[in-house]
């Protein structure tokens with residue numbers, strides 16, 4: 205008999221279940237399979253009613269994030285062989301409301317992303333004839349890391365503050381704000397600081413640091429938040445010492 | 452945007468998990484985090500001990516002798532040992548997180564984390580040496 | 590109000606944490622273990638009194654006591670209400686924590702002033 209491995213998967217069908225519960229599936233074990241392959245095997249051969257999100261299967265789209273043995277992971281990058289002998293626990297991302305099975309609601313996440321104005325804002329927009337806004341490689345380098353985010357939300361599922369404080373803007377959104385703050389073409393750092401200088405923003409963070417640990421793209425949201433705090437603190441200090449300065 | 456999304460926030464059919472009061476025991480990293488935060492209690496404890504020593508010093512030789520005698524009691528030695536371990540944990544975590552919290556750039560290039568953290572340790576050893584030298588000199 | 594104060598409290602927290610990280614291990618090791626246990630010769634009362642005569646030493650002691658207290662206040666405050674989910678007590682916890690640090694700072698200032 206070919207080897208198999210067990211998956212304990214959370215099932216929640218709102219029309220039938222009061223609360224989520226585990227269901228166990230036995231799937232073939234293959235060295236080159238990831239958890240997502242196993243889930244697709246379940247869907248194709250064992251139970252077509254299992255719901256989950258995925259798309260690219262190569263760590264680019266950010267839609268396949270789930271808790272694998274309690275850790276937030278991209279299931280398309282989580283090998284079965286790294287979780288032997290099983291059973292492997294597969295749950296929807298922590299702290300998000302569960303819509304169905306492994307699918308979570310991301311409305312709040314999207315609202316938080318847009319809250320930080322993640323686009324280039326200029327005091328004066330040049331007409332197209334003037335040409336593009338130029339940027340040196342060194343200038344690009346200052347924010348490049350923070351621009352790699354794929355919105356997989358693993359960092360949210362890793363952060364206890366997200367669970368404790370539903371309004372907390374969260375790691376990816378603050379990293380994204382920092383990405384635009386550090387962009388030499390952008391001029392709205394002050395606006396974003398205002399939006400984020402409260403307990404739902406940077407000051408709610410206690411630097412647990414797990415967001416950075418789980419991020420598959422090495423965005424380092426924890427670093428972004430701490431650096432943001434430093435900027436915010438220096439800004440507050442400046443406006444205290446020079447109250448007549450530009451506000 | 453926020454108005455639009457509001458109607459979905461309390462969707463009755465979505466399952467919302469509640470965070471347990473014991474969340475910080477549920478996961479290794481969380482426990483380590485809380486332990487790190489609790490080092491602050493021992494930091495404060497030592498600051499108070501330090502203050503106490505100064506007050507004894509201010510009250511004259513007898514009071515100070517009494518204070519130093521008290522420090523030799525097993526209770527204090529135990530507390531100090533535990534506090535020392537926690538403070539050491541604070542030092543290590545603080546140093547190791549510095550490069551994340553502060554980006555140091557030299558000529559436009561980001562200084563590698565290891566070097567930023569490492570220089571903390573070097574300064575630490577130097578400062579400790581100076582303090583020890585001043586206190587044990589005479 | 591607290592929102593406006595937070596950046597400053599965070600600065601105190603950071604400075605205090607840095608000071609504690611660099612200087613507390615050696616002070617605690619010497620004062621709490623090495624001297625009481627006789628591993629090293631403790632400085633005499635007179636030597637210490639002489640040392641604290643110097644204003645720089647007194648300033649050092651003030652900073653080394655006060656800022657780490659604020660470090661504690663800030664960290665402990667967050668730990669209390671995140672760890673135990675005491676959101677309804679936010680204000681009370683903040684007042685108690687920062688208040689204690691303020692009292693400690695005042696006592697330190699008073700003591701060091703009189704030590705001269």
Ligand code: SF4
Nearest residue numbers: 353354356357359419
């Ligand atoms: S910061 Fe990293 S973990 Fe968070 S959403 Fe972006 S890619 Fe995912």
Ligand code: FES
Nearest residue numbers: 260261266268280
């Ligand atoms: S399926 Fe796209 S990131 Fe995993």
